[in-house]
Amino acid sequence: MPAEIEISCVINGELVKARVQPAERLVDLLRERLGLKGTKTGCEEGDCGACTVLVDGVAVNSCLFPAVEAAGRAVTTIEGLQGTNGELHPAVKAFVELGAVQCGFCTPGMILRAWAFVGENPNPTEDQIRRSVEGNICRCTGYVKIIDAVRRLVDEGVER
Amino acid sequence: MSKADDTAQKIPRDSLIGRRIPKLDGPERATGRTVYIHDLVRPRMLHGAICRTDRIHAKILSVNTARARSLPGVKTVITAADIENVPFGHGRDNYALKGDKVTCQRDEIAAVAAETEEIAREACRLIEVEYEDLPPVFDAHEALKPGAPVIHEKRGDNVPFRYDYAHGDVEAAEQESDVVLEDTFHLQFVTHCCMGSSGILAEFDARGNLTLWSLTQVPFLYQRDMSRIVGIPPEKIRVIQTTIGGGFGSKLDIYPFEPIAVHLARAAGRPVRLLFNRREEFIASPTRQPTEIKLRCGAKKDGTLTFRDAHLIHDNGGRTSWGATTPFVMMHCFSSLYRVPNVRFHTTVVNTNNPYSGSMRGYGNLQATFAVESQLDRLAEELGIEPLELRLKNSLEQGETTGQGMYLETCGQRECLETATSSAGWAEKHGRMLAPEPHLKRGIGLASMVHVGGGAKIYHSDGCGTILKADDYANFTLLTGSSEIGQGSETVLAMIVAEVLGVPLDRIKVINDDTAVTPWDVGVHASRTTFVAGNSAKGAAEKARAKLLSAAAELLDLPADQLDIRRGQVVRAEDGEVLIELGKVIRKLHFSKKFETVITEHYYEPSSKMQDREFKGNVSPTYAFGTHVVEVEVDTETGVVRPLKVTAAHDVGRVLNRLGIEGQVEGGVAMGLGYGLTEELQVHEGRVQNPDFRDYKLITAPEMPEVEMHFIETNAPEGPFGAKGVGEAPAICVAPALANAVYDATGIRLRRLPLNPERVLLSLRAGREVLPEEMP
Numbered sequence: 001m002p003a004e005i006e007i008s009c010v011i012n013g014e015l016v017k018a019r020v021q022p023a024e025r026l027v028d029l030l031r032e033r034l035g036l037k038g039t040k041t042g043c044e045e046g047d048c049g050a051c052t053v054l055v056d057g058v059a060v061n062s063c064l065f066p067a068v069e070a071a072g073r074a075v076t077t078i079e080g081l082q083g084t085n086g087e088l089h090p091a092v093k094a095f096v097e098l099g100a101v102q103c104g105f106c107t108p109g110m111i112l113r114a115w116a117f118v119g120e121n122p123n124p125t126e127d128q129i130r131r132s133v134e135g136n137i138c139r140c141t142g143y144v145k146i147i148d149a150v151r152r153l154v155d156e157g158v159e160r
Numbered sequence: 161m162s163k164a165d166d167t168a169q170k171i172p173r174d175s176l177i178g179r180r181i182p183k184l185d186g187p188e189r190a191t192g193r194t195v196y197i198h199d200l201v202r203p204r205m206l207h208g209a210i211c212r213t214d215r216i217h218a219k220i221l222s223v224n225t226a227r228a229r230s231l232p233g234v235k236t237v238i239t240a241a242d243i244e245n246v247p248f249g250h251g252r253d254n255y256a257l258k259g260d261k262v263t264c265q266r267d268e269i270a271a272v273a274a275e276t277e278e279i280a281r282e283a284c285r286l287i288e289v290e291y292e293d294l295p296p297v298f299d300a301h302e303a304l305k306p307g308a309p310v311i312h313e314k315r316g317d318n319v320p321f322r323y324d325y326a327h328g329d330v331e332a333a334e335q336e337s338d339v340v341l342e343d344t345f346h347l348q349f350v351t352h353c354c355m356g357s358s359g360i361l362a363e364f365d366a367r368g369n370l371t372l373w374s375l376t377q378v379p380f381l382y383q384r385d386m387s388r389i390v391g392i393p394p395e396k397i398r399v400i401q402t403t404i405g406g407g408f409g410s411k412l413d414i415y416p417f418e419p420i421a422v423h424l425a426r427a428a429g430r431p432v433r434l435l436f437n438r439r440e441e442f443i444a445s446p447t448r449q450p451t452e453i454k455l456r457c458g459a460k461k462d463g464t465l466t467f468r469d470a471h472l473i474h475d476n477g478g479r480t481s482w483g484a485t486t487p488f489v490m491m492h493c494f495s496s497l498y499r500v501p502n503v504r505f506h507t508t509v510v511n512t513n514n515p516y517s518g519s520m521r522g523y524g525n526l527q528a529t530f531a532v533e534s535q536l537d538r539l540a541e542e543l544g545i546e547p548l549e550l551r552l553k554n555s556l557e558q559g560e561t562t563g564q565g566m567y568l569e570t571c572g573q574r575e576c577l578e579t580a581t582s583s584a585g586w587a588e589k590h591g592r593m594l595a596p597e598p599h600l601k602r603g604i605g606l607a608s609m610v611h612v613g614g615g616a617k618i619y620h621s622d623g624c625g626t627i628l629k630a631d632d633y634a635n636f637t638l639l640t641g642s643s644e645i646g647q648g649s650e651t652v653l654a655m656i657v658a659e660v661l662g663v664p665l666d667r668i669k670v671i672n673d674d675t676a677v678t679p680w681d682v683g684v685h686a687s688r689t690t691f692v693a694g695n696s697a698k699g700a701a702e703k704a705r706a707k708l709l710s711a712a713a714e715l716l717d718l719p720a721d722q723l724d725i726r727r728g729q730v731v732r733a734e735d736g737e738v739l740i741e742l743g744k745v746i747r748k749l750h751f752s753k754k755f756e757t758v759i760t761e762h763y764y765e766p767s768s769k770m771q772d773r774e775f776k777g778n779v780s781p782t783y784a785f786g787t788h789v790v791e792v793e794v795d796t797e798t799g800v801v802r803p804l805k806v807t808a809a810h811d812v813g814r815v816l817n818r819l820g821i822e823g824q825v826e827g828g829v830a831m832g833l834g835y836g837l838t839e840e841l842q843v844h845e846g847r848v849q850n851p852d853f854r855d856y857k858l859i860t861a862p863e864m865p866e867v868e869m870h871f872i873e874t875n876a877p878e879g880p881f882g883a884k885g886v887g888e889a890p891a892i893c894v895a896p897a898l899a900n901a902v903y904d905a906t907g908i909r910l911r912r913l914p915l916n917p918e919r920v921l922l923s924l925r926a927g928r929e930v931l932p933e934e935m936p
Contacts, residue, residue, distance in 0.1 A: 037199040040196070041198070044438060045854075078191060079192055088190075088191070095186070097182050098819075101189050101190050102646040102823055103189075103403075107190050139352075140823070140827045142825075142864055143861040144867055147861060
């Protein structure tokens with residue numbers, strides 16, 4: 001068995017130290033070892049985006065991202081998108097209120113992809129908005145309401 | 161508050177019906193709290209995996225599991241020799257583990273339970289199987305020929321089922337027709353692609369009771385059928401539905417992995433969870449059945465349809481699941497999509513060594529409607545009648561009974577046609593669309609559909625039970641037999657109960673996932689849940705309301721018919737003045753000398769009838785209609801067909817949750833566009849060539865066009881608040897509208913799906929449709 005590597009990273013605002021295998025995927029660290037089951041795996045090949053998390057604010061497929069690469073970085077999963085004053089987080093709220101959730105399996109990854117997009121593109125074009133979640137697959141909604149939610153987040157210009 | 165007080169609080173009457181209500185389970189799902197089967201862990205749980213065959217058609221000579229058993233971490237290995245193998249499936253030709261022969265790529269040879277999923281999968285790779293290969297057959301026509309390899313020998317041939325239906329006299333009608341057309345259409349393999357892959361967790365308790373955490377869409381039929389397959393009495397089986405990550409019909413049957421998990425848990429004496437990875441999901445979950453449709457039709461010069469004559473060959477694959485029964489729904493389309501006085505329908509269901517099909521949203525109607533609506537456009541051209549006019553001329557009307565015996569108590573077909581086309585600007589656009597560049601061509605097409613709108617009575621009961629329980633604080637728990645598969649049934653049922661009771665929506669909790677708790681329901685299929693479970697919930701709520709109002713009347717010394725309940729308060733109906741809080745009425749009932757609680761139940765059975773031996777009868781209490789108009793742009797340099805806009809009009813009876821119904825239409829349109837443009841499970845010599853999302857192309861966000869929706873409210877008298885079912889309808893008539901639009905743009909008639917760029921481009925160059933077998 002190859003030697004384990006000790007890493008420390010910040011996950012949802014908390015410092016985490018873990019010993020990881022060189023080939024261990026970030027999604028396994030999150031789901032299996034830290035119990036962060038909100039991150040879903042839909043294909044494990046980087047095709048569907050269900051396992052999307054943020055690493056230093058950038059959306060990545062955690063099924064392809066080595067856990068060891070998280071060392072010294074900040075990881076945000078859906079559990080880390082907390083709202084304030086008992087409210088849902090604005091991105092979660094937009095998805096729920098605008099009907100962008102059906103079976104919900106793709107939703108956490110979709111929300112994180114959308115949240116990263118609005119952070120990186122404060123003034124996106126309509127075409128950019130339509131392409132904002134192109135790496136994430138949803139079989140239920142037809143994407144119309146997902147794009148509505150992205151547009152609301154853009155319009156709200158949420159402070160972070 | 162005194163009744164005489166001038167400042168008494170008054171509550172106006174309001175209604176939830178037709179409003180935009182976000183899914184009640186949305187926050188749990190969107191925050192990642194919802195537990196799917198992949199997240200569920202039980203104490204001492206083992207992980208299961210399946211060893212599948214690497215052959216397509218072969219006799220199994222021996223299975224050697226010695227190396228697998230000796231792998232550290234392996235707890236149990238089972239083969240067909242270790243279990244009592246009871247045949248199951250609609251053709252009774254499937255087995256949990258195959259002992260004598262394999263007939264298709266997905267076939268299960270052995271299964272392992274181990275401490276981790278990795279060990280279980282590794283052990284599967286160590287299982288050695290000796291085979292004697294048998295000649296395979298991959299083409300349904302070949303499989304019908306004398307001397308073709310017989311896949312299930314007991315049957316004697318490769319035809320497990322034939323379906324024949326007729327009304328009127330097709331031959332006489334053909335003699336009287338001014339125009340007769342014939343076309344052959346080919347519909348491909350596609351699959352559900354649920355984002356949450358298949359899985360199950362099986363656990364026995366100390367007394368031998370079995371609990372299954374399952375993703376089934378039909379929990380009560382599943383309990384009964386599983387009992388027979390695994391040899392455990394049904395009363396000892398409890399089915400708990402873990403949150404379902406997409407259904408679309410894929411979970412309507414029992415598939416081998418499910419009894420396998422039970423056999424593993426029994427053998428290991430520990431709970432076993434078995435999950436599919438994405439590759440398995442592609443090769444070992446059901447498909448929409450590929451079909452060849454030879455369709456003839458005729459008409460009078462004035463456009464009156466005279467007959468339809470459909471001959472279908474249905475590739476049933478290596479075993480039989482519900483896919484074999486989809487002709488039952490296909491014939492609804494051939495018999496009753498528009499008024500056709502003479503219809504003949506024949507389907508031959510043929511076994512091959514290809515993957516086998518199950519049920520998928522629309523249940524055969526997508527294939528049938530593609531053929532009928534594509535051919536109607538041809539007929540319009542042949543007759544020199546405008547395509548919309550041809551359809552309007554033959555539109556069904558309210559009060560009519562179709563040739564198959566479907567009674568249209570309401571019928572929005574004409575209004576759907578008129579609304580969708582006028583909103584889309586059909587008259588100005590058809591045959592006249594201009595593109596911004598010379599290499600682009602634009603076109604517009606339309607298609608309609610008819611589908612059951614309140615279930616289909618294929619079992620002796622198509623009903624659903626509800627129990628409604630109030631607590632002392634006027635919270636209500638709705639126990640329903642119906643299942644939430646993501647479509648929003650939980651929310652719409654809670655809305656119905658809140659509407660009847662006059663309490664806020666957040667006072668309703670829905671329990672819908674446990675056969676030990678909920679009353680019977682036939683399952684999620686046939687667009688029946690809002691209609692059937694909705695009526696059941698409504699009935700239970702009406703009984704509770706009557707009891708509450710009668711108790712309040714006694715307390716207040718007022719006639720019950722002068723009272724109403726609004727926002728959880730009993731009010732005077734006339735002016736909404738608050739008289740007493742509802743919770744107080746319940747507590748008075750409970751703790752006064754009456755000692756009564758408020759628990760009601762209701763079983764609703766739709767008025768539909770099982771069809772007779774000729775497949776005739778009113779199989780659903782209501783029927784849904786819809787029309788889609790699709791505008792496309794065809795790039796003549798690349799062959800890419802880009803949908804620009806979909807205008808949809810649906811007769812939904814009445815809109816209950818506008819947000820939910822829009823989601824059903826948008827999702828259905830996306831699935832229909834995938835069927836029409838991009839999706840195909842490529843099967844070569846029985847093997848799936850593209851078992852991943854890179855090569856199996858789903859529609860993604862940037863490809864999704866604008867969807868304009870119009871809801872035609874015909875108010876179905878038997879529907880809850882007038883509603884009809886809408887779950888399947890929006891997927892059905894997308895592909896024919898697309899093909900008709902491509903014809904309008906290019907003059908090329910494409911009779912085979914999908915309309916992918918490669919084939920469209922070759923067809924444009926050839927000036928006629930180029931079929932896949934002609935391609936380089």
